Amino acid sequence: MRQDLVLLSMFAGLAVVVLPVVFVFFLALGPAGWLFTGVSIVVVGVVVAAKADDDADETPAKTNCPECGSRVQVNAPTCDYCGHAFDGPAPDDTPDPSAP
Incomplete structure (x- = not known):
């Protein structure tokens, strides 16, 4: 059943x-x-x-990994999914307000 x-x-x-x-x-x-x-x-x-x-x-604030697109914390040194190492803080999704 x-x-x-x-x-x-x-x-x-x-x-x-x-x-x-x-x-x-x-x-x-x-x-x-x-x-x-x-x-x-x-x-x-x-x-x-x-x-x-x-x-x-x-x-915590999150952003997308540039390699695989997985969600990672903004201050993560590497991506948890693909292992991509970030040079500094992970890239931010929001545009820089001071940029022209």
């Missing part, structure tokens, strides 16, 4: 059991519970987005 069909049937069975329970739960909460749930989801979303934005600043 194919595993993807087994997983699909398991999720469908789970949905048949869980969704009515969730539906009845939210009906029992009433408008105040709906508002609390909505505000909680928004707060969690804002916190996750802020955390993801903080993590994005910690990634």
